[in-house]
Each structure stands twice: as C-alpha cells, then as structure tokens.
Amino acid sequence: MKKCIILLLILATVGCSQKAEQAATETVDASTVPPSTIEKISAEVTPELSAQLVAADRLDGSEDKVVSKCASCALHMNGKEEFALELADYRLDFCSDFCQNNYREDGAGKLMALKIAAAPEAN
Numbered sequence: 001m002k003k004c005i006i007l008l009l010i011l012a013t014v015g016c017s018q019k020a021e022q023a024a025t026e027t028v029d030a031s032t033v034p035p036s037t038i039e040k041i042s043a044e045v046t047p048e049l050s051a052q053l054v055a056a057d058r059l060d061g062s063e064d065k066v067v068s069k070c071a072s073c074a075l076h077m078n079g080k081e082e083f084a085l086e087l088a089d090y091r092l093d094f095c096s097d098f099c100q101n102n103y104r105e106d107g108a109g110k111l112m113a114l115k116i117a118a119a120p121e122a123n
Ligand SMILES: [Zn+2]
Pocket: 016, 070, 071, 072, 073, 077, 094, 095, 096, 099
C-alpha cells in the first residue's frame, strides 16, 4: 500500500519539472504580471477551441478564465502566472518556461489535442 503511494509521488514529480513544483510552494510576491503583458497565442477561436478552454478552466475548480493547470503537462501540473500565455481571452499558466515555449507554437492546436476530463459536477 505504502509502496503504491510512493510510486505515485515519483511519477508525479518526474512528470514535468521538479523545479517548477518546488517554486510553486514559495510565497507569491506582489509583482504579479498584469494581463496586458501576457504574450498572446494567435489562433482562430473556433467553438471547439472555446469549449476546450472552458473545460480546461473548470478543471482548477473555478471558472475565472484562468487555466491554472499546465496545459503542456496535460493539465496535471500546477501552472505559474509568470509562465502564462493568453489564448482567446483565457490565461494559460504553465509550470515552466519549457512548457510555455511548447505552447508558443500552435498552442491552440496542442490544446485541442488534449483530452480533458469532465469537471466534477458542483453540488
Ligand atoms: Zn508543464
């Protein structure tokens, strides 16, 4: 049983970026990035893309047009605002500059390729 949990922890940490995971636990200072400075991913906003963004947004538990999970890590890692990109009025937070760079090229296409689990129904 314990072995199983340890294995899961290892899988979770080697997945994307250990550095980013550690940094996420640090206190966030007041110098958060204003929305206007966030780099935009240019993309044609199709209904499918909008639906995908809504689904990704819901995953973090709040519909605030901020996808706080790293889309480049299939929404499994916590993203950070300092590695954000904007796509169709949504802010996508990535866990590292590596993941952010990944989405600079065809971010919309990559997002569309994600299989996003349905968010749990609110009670
Ligand atoms: Zn990532």
